[in-house]
Amino acid sequence: xxxxxxxxxxxxxxxxxxxxxxxxxxxxxxxxxxxxxxxxxxxxxxxxxxxxxxxxxxxxxxxxxxxxxxxxxxxxxxxxxxxxxxxxxxxxxxxxxxxxxxxxxxxxxxxxxxxxxxxxxxxxxxxxxxxxxxxxxxxxxxxxxxxxxxxxxxxxxxxxxxxxxxxxxxxxxxxxxxxxxxxxxxxxxxxxxxxxxxxxxxxxxxxxxxxxxxxxxxxxxxxxxxxxxxxxxxxxxxxxxxxxxxxxxxxxxxxxxxxxxxxxxxxxxxxxxxxxxxxxxxxxxxxxxxxxxxxxxxxxxxxxxxxxxxxxxxxxxxxxxxxxxxxxxxxxxxxxxxxxxxxxxxxxxxxxxxxxxxxxxxxxxxxxxxxxxxxxxxxxxxxxxxxxxxxxxxxxxxxxxxxxxxxxxxxxxxxxxxxxxxxxxxxxxxxxxxxxxxxxxxxxxxxxxxxxx
Amino acid sequence: xxxxxxxxxxxxxxxxxxxxxxxxxxxxxxxxxxxxxxxxxxxxxxxxxxxxxxxxxxxxxxxxxxxxxxxxxxxxxxxxxxxxxxxxxxxxxxxxxxxxxxxxxxxxxxxxxxxxxxxxxxxxxxxxxxxxxxxxxxxxxxxxxxxxxxxxxxxxxxxxxxxxxxxxxxxxxxxxxxxxxxxxxxxxxxxxxxxxxxxxxxxxxxxxxxxxxxxxxxxxxxxxxxxxxxxxxxxxxxxxxxxxxxxxxxxxxxxxxxxxxxxxxxxxxxxxxxxxxxxxxxxxxxxxxxxxxxxxxxxxxxxxxxxxxxxxxxxxxxxxxxxxxxxxxxxxxxxxxxxxxxxxxxxx
Numbered sequence: 174x175x176x177x178x179x180x181x182x183x184x185x186x187x188x189x190x191x192x193x194x195x196x197x198x199x200x201x202x203x204x205x206x207x208x209x210x211x212x213x214x215x216x217x218x219x220x221x222x223x224x225x226x227x228x229x230x231x232x233x234x235x236x237x238x239x240x241x242x243x244x245x246x247x248x249x250x251x252x253x254x255x256x257x258x259x260x261x262x263x264x265x266x267x268x269x270x271x272x273x274x275x276x277x278x279x280x281x282x283x284x285x286x287x288x289x290x291x292x293x294x295x296x297x298x299x300x301x302x303x304x305x306x307x308x309x310x311x312x313x314x315x316x317x318x319x320x321x322x323x324x325x326x327x328x329x330x331x332x333x334x335x336x337x338x339x340x341x342x343x344x345x346x347x348x349x350x351x352x353x354x355x356x357x358x359x360x361x362x363x364x365x366x367x368x369x370x371x372x373x374x375x376x377x378x379x380x381x382x383x384x385x386x387x388x389x390x391x392x393x394x395x396x397x398x399x400x401x402x403x404x405x406x407x408x409x410x411x412x413x414x415x416x417x418x419x420x421x422x423x424x425x426x427x428x429x430x431x432x433x434x435x436x437x438x439x440x441x442x443x444x445x446x447x448x449x450x451x452x453x454x455x456x457x458x459x460x461x462x463x464x465x466x467x468x469x470x471x472x473x474x475x476x477x478x479x480x481x482x483x484x485x486x487x488x489x490x491x492x493x494x495x496x497x498x499x500x501x502x503x504x505x506x507x508x509x510x511x512x513x514x515x516x517x518x519x520x521x522x523x524x525x526x527x528x529x530x531x532x533x534x535x536x537x538x539x540x541x542x543x544x545x546x547x548x549x550x551x552x553x554x555x556x557x558x559x560x561x562x563x564x565x566x567x568x569x570x571x572x573x574x575x576x577x578x579x580x581x582x583x584x585x586x587x588x589x590x591x592x593x594x595x596x597x598x599x600x601x602x603x604x605x606x607x608x609x610x611x612x613x614x615x616x617x618x619x620x621x622x623x624x625x626x
Numbered sequence: 627x628x629x630x631x632x633x634x635x636x637x638x639x640x641x642x643x644x645x646x647x648x649x650x651x652x653x654x655x656x657x658x659x660x661x662x663x664x665x666x667x668x669x670x671x672x673x674x675x676x677x678x679x680x681x682x683x684x685x686x687x688x689x690x691x692x693x694x695x696x697x698x699x700x701x702x703x704x705x706x707x708x709x710x711x712x713x714x715x716x717x718x719x720x721x722x723x724x725x726x727x728x729x730x731x732x733x734x735x736x737x738x739x740x741x742x743x744x745x746x747x748x749x750x751x752x753x754x755x756x757x758x759x760x761x762x763x764x765x766x767x768x769x770x771x772x773x774x775x776x777x778x779x780x781x782x783x784x785x786x787x788x789x790x791x792x793x794x795x796x797x798x799x800x801x802x803x804x805x806x807x808x809x810x811x812x813x814x815x816x817x818x819x820x821x822x823x824x825x826x827x828x829x830x831x832x833x834x835x836x837x838x839x840x841x842x843x844x845x846x847x848x849x850x851x852x853x854x855x856x857x858x859x860x861x862x863x864x865x866x867x868x869x870x871x872x873x874x875x876x877x878x879x880x881x882x883x884x885x886x887x888x889x890x891x892x893x894x895x896x897x898x899x900x901x902x903x904x905x906x907x908x909x910x911x912x913x914x915x916x917x918x919x920x921x922x923x924x925x926x927x928x929x930x931x932x933x934x935x936x937x938x939x940x941x942x943x944x945x946x947x948x949x950x951x952x953x954x955x956x957x958x959x960x961x962x963x964x965x966x967x968x969x970x971x972x973x974x
Contacts, residue, residue: 217783218786228783230759231782255681258667259667260728262766264682264768271769286683287684297779449736451729453726453729453763454729454734531949531950533896
């Protein structure tokens with residue numbers, strides 16, 4: 174019979190392992206959930222409307238590593254992307270591979286992964302989104318922040334009797350932490366942030382703050398390479414946040430009796446889901462339903478309709494005979510919430526119109542639809558024939574409802590007056606009436622895109 | 627150990643390294659399918675308590691004229707602590723449902739009938755009405771697959787655009803245009819003195835519409851409003867006068883055409899509104915300026931004697947002043963919104 178101390182140690186090791194091996198598998202289940210959610214959301218339309226991506230979710234987008242300001246982040250991102258399996262459709266191809274003339278290799282296989290070589294990688298928007306979901310579980314230590322117990326509002330906690338030192342040592346022995354991390358005290362200590370809080374943590378390079386920073390750059394960035402890299406980062410962050418939310422559809426991640434569940438079950442349900450559905454067979458999301466007011470509402474809300482709450486209410490799939498029914502219920506529900514998250518992050522629409530007054534002066538009329546907003550800032554940039562953008566106008570906007578459009582901005586900058594600009598783009602940064610951050614953008618062509626330079 | 631058998635007639639496990647061979651056939655006819663893309667990946671992971679993906683190596687061939695394919699044995703990576711974990715084969719031919727060695731399209735379940743040698747891939751014609759977006763996503767694959775499926779990717783994008791089309795806006799509501807002010811307030815003696823520097827006394831009187839032929843003509847052109855004012859210099863000839871005519875019409879271009887013809891030799895520009903016509907009648911010593919404001923349906927004509935307006939720019943300025951006093955109509959787009967109407971904000 175196991176003593177309490179050994180149970181604690183066993184539970185500690187299992188706790189640390191659970192997020193890696195016994196949660197929904199990132200490279201199959203989470204990636205598949207994210208893909209199905211994206212297809213069922215409005216993201217395709219938003220990419221077309223907001224970023225001039227004519228193929229929407231299937232638009233090829235390039236991540237230019239020199240454009241990432243933090244070289245450590247860039248190196249880490251490239252290393253993680255190189256580990257992705259191209260068979261699953263979310264591994265990007267590298268510049269060197271794209272430029273190679275010969276593809277067919279009948280006499281043997283290639284020696285380098287497709288993503289290797291060059292200064293950029295390319296993948297479809299949907300592929301980047303799915304990649305973000307997989308990257309959220311890399312390195313494994315990130316997954317300690319993917320827990321949330323709705324009854325207490327807490328995240329992953331150490332089992333009784335286990336110290337942080339014990340947990341760190343076991344993390345090292347389990348291969349979750351490196352010797353360097355153990356020695357510097359950075360090793361996993363058996364605790365984690367509640368999952369909703371992890372999305373908001375400024376140290377989470379794939380969280381909401383990163384999403385917002387990248388979104389601004391995707392509109393206001395000076396060069397096409399900077400903007401496209403930023404758009405990729407928007408999608409990677411979105412995919413990563415979806416993965417955290419999707420783990421709320423995994424019973425292990427939302428229960429307070431974690432230790433008992435682990436010792437009894439060891440995550441067999443999650444492994445069964447991966448084997449049964451893989452990535453390509455994940456079922457479609459349930460129909461979307463209404464929009465939520467806050468991102469946190471998707472995790473938990475006062476009415477008990479957060480994904481973590483709904484998952485926790487279900488009987489834990491303790492036996493193999495329960496796996497199919499649990500998956501049939503939880504996977505579509507999880508996909509539904511993931512689609513809602515996408516639609517919340519990309520809600521609203523701006524429309525642009527240039528109006529010419531009788532005296533020849535021109536103004537940009539900006540109107541908004543499909544959502545409500547509060548005070549914020551509108552920035553207008555113009556894009557020249559070389560694709561370079563410069564700021565043309567900026568205005569502070571209040572939250573008063575009038576009969577006027579959202580903004581009427583004079584366009585009297587020289588480049589605009591001389592007709593040197595090909596496109597206009599607008600970024601609206603604000604908080605909505607629910608206090609939730611909101612980023613809206615739109616673009617419009619000023620002349621035929623095919624006009625000769 | 628590979629999760630697939632060495633051959634279709636045995637349960638002995640195959641070898642992840644290969645070699646692999648098989649044939650691709652049309653499901654219905656059984657005919658071989660040539661030039662189908664066969665795309666394969668070998669995925670490696672690092673040994674340890676927890677599996678950590680390390681890298682993936684890929685290769686591709688196309689099927690021969692008899693539909694067969696051969697993938698040579700893979701030279702495994704020689705890295706300590708790294709093992710070959712998984713092999714995946716994809717087959718794609720445009721116009722057919724794609725094939726994955728690990729998963730079935732029909733129900734998303736794991737495939738159990740893939741074999742290392744003598745593998746038989748039966749491709750089904752792409753069913754009408756099936757989702758290209760869903761299919762492309764199911765297929766996965768790297769760059770080679772994306773290129774082979776490029777046409778289908780475009781179809782997938784179109785399919786999503788159609789499915790996610792925003793609700794059509796409600797019919798555009800044209801606010802009734804505000805009435806124009808009296809003619810004498812549109813062009814005044816003060817305006818003329820300010821622009822031309824003249825100190826002459828001017829008397830304003832209505833200027834009838836002699837451009838429109840009659841009631842039928844007005845109806846045909848959809849006349850909404852007309853204003854005309856003649857500023858006559860006291861004790862002086864016509865070359866010291868100025869006149870203004872304004873029409874709001876349904877078919878403003880037709881009136882513009884008439885006026886262009888009447889003016890004769892014109893200089894065309896964009897100083898005022900969408901089109902500006904300028905002319906000089908040397909016989910009568912009159913400058914004439916006509917402007918079209920197409921969206922508002924407004925045509926404006928200003929005549930100014932050369933003794934009053936020393937240059938055509940002065941006539942243009944007088945016309946601009948008059949037009950600035952006209953209230954222009956506005957349109958309200960009412961877009962169908964699921965929950966709440968659009969919020970309109972005021973600039974601080």
